Amino acid sequence: xxxxxxxxxxxxxxxxxxxxxxxxxxxxxxxxxxxxxxxxxxxxxxxxxxxxxxxxxxxxxxxxxxxxxxxxxxxxxxxxxxxxxxxxxxxxxxxxxxxxxxxxxxxxxxxxxxxxxxxxxxxxxxxxxxxxxxxxxxxxxx
Amino acid sequence: xxxxxxxxxxxxxxxxxxxxxxxxxxxxxxxxxxxxxxxxxxxxxxxxxxxxxxxxxxxxxxxxxxxxxxxxxxxxxxxxxxxxxxxxxxxxxxxxxxxxxxxxxxxxxxxxxxxxxxxxxxxxxxxxxxxxxxxxxxxxxxxxxxxxxxxxxxxxxxx
Numbered sequence: 001x002x003x004x005x006x007x008x009x010x011x012x013x014x015x016x017x018x019x020x021x022x023x024x025x026x027x028x029x030x031x032x033x034x035x036x037x038x039x040x041x042x043x044x045x046x047x048x049x050x051x052x053x054x055x056x057x058x059x060x061x062x063x064x065x066x067x068x069x070x071x072x073x074x075x076x077x078x079x080x081x082x083x084x085x086x087x088x089x090x091x092x093x094x095x096x097x098x099x100x101x102x103x104x105x106x107x108x109x110x111x112x113x114x115x116x117x118x119x120x121x122x123x124x125x126x127x128x129x130x131x132x133x134x135x136x137x138x139x140x141x142x
Numbered sequence: 143x144x145x146x147x148x149x150x151x152x153x154x155x156x157x158x159x160x161x162x163x164x165x166x167x168x169x170x171x172x173x174x175x176x177x178x179x180x181x182x183x184x185x186x187x188x189x190x191x192x193x194x195x196x197x198x199x200x201x202x203x204x205x206x207x208x209x210x211x212x213x214x215x216x217x218x219x220x221x222x223x224x225x226x227x228x229x230x231x232x233x234x235x236x237x238x239x240x241x242x243x244x245x246x247x248x249x250x251x252x253x254x255x256x257x258x259x260x261x262x263x264x265x266x267x268x269x270x271x272x273x274x275x276x277x278x279x280x281x282x283x284x285x286x287x288x289x290x291x292x293x294x295x296x297x298x299x300x301x
Contacts (some may be wrong), residue, residue, distance in 0.1 A: 126151075
């Protein structure tokens with residue numbers, strides 16, 4: 001019952017775009033949250049971009065906390081549908097692409113936890129809301 | 143792949159900082175170290191806390207609380223912003239629950255050291271040629287499971 005209400009509410013509020021793009025009500029809610037933040041931070045914000053998300057994923061970036069991981073792809077590999085590997089411990093990392101791992105980006109606390117850590121590890125700074133949305137948009141279509 | 147698999151005769155009760163053997167010590171350890179208790183070989187109480195298993199286990203094997211003394215766990219949980227070079231921050235409530243679990247079930251050892259692999263008991267047990275740690279299947283000293291297949295269950299018998 002609850003998901004139906006959420007769906008109806010999302011449609012009424014005109015936020016069905018994120019739902020259509022992400023394929024999951026929880027993921028859509030997370031994306032809508034980042035979109036609202038991005039709009040507040042960036043008046044010219046005109047939606048998320050899978051292309052920008054891909055560039056963010058592939059890097060390479062400078063300034064990260066870890067020299068060994070200049071890109072998300074350093075651990076997750078350049079194929080987001082593949083199983084990744086922690087650069088130091090060798091621990092498997094489940095695929096980032098939603099097609100290969102449908103649970104990705106459906107738990108807001110988990111999503112924020114990972115951005116909070118890995119943006120610092122890879123970029124040396126926090127990610128913006130637009131970057132987070134771009135990233136999820138890219139991986140939702142993979 | 144791994145060093146001499148033959149267990150040495152003095153394998154018993156090699157938990158952190160303990161060299162004694164016998165039933166009395168076993169009981170003492172069980173009391174002193176909470177859930178960490180020594181078995182006949184190299185055993186330490188398994189991780190029984192869901193958040194610890196999940197959060198620590200995302201990046202490495204969730205090390206059992208009995209492998210470090212409480213002051214070491216406290217230092218580790220104080221330093222998640224720089225966890226062996228990496229940012230491993232957690233929501234405050236999750237971190238508090240993990241800290242509580244690790245410290246109340248902690249073992250013994252040198253509380254100034256946060257690396258299990260620098261504890262005296264560990265070094266005594268792993269006196270190998272350095273090249274072993276760079277083997278591809280091993281990778282790092284912290285990769286217990288490369289040689290101790292059942293390490294995640296708290297059983298460190300040599301495989």
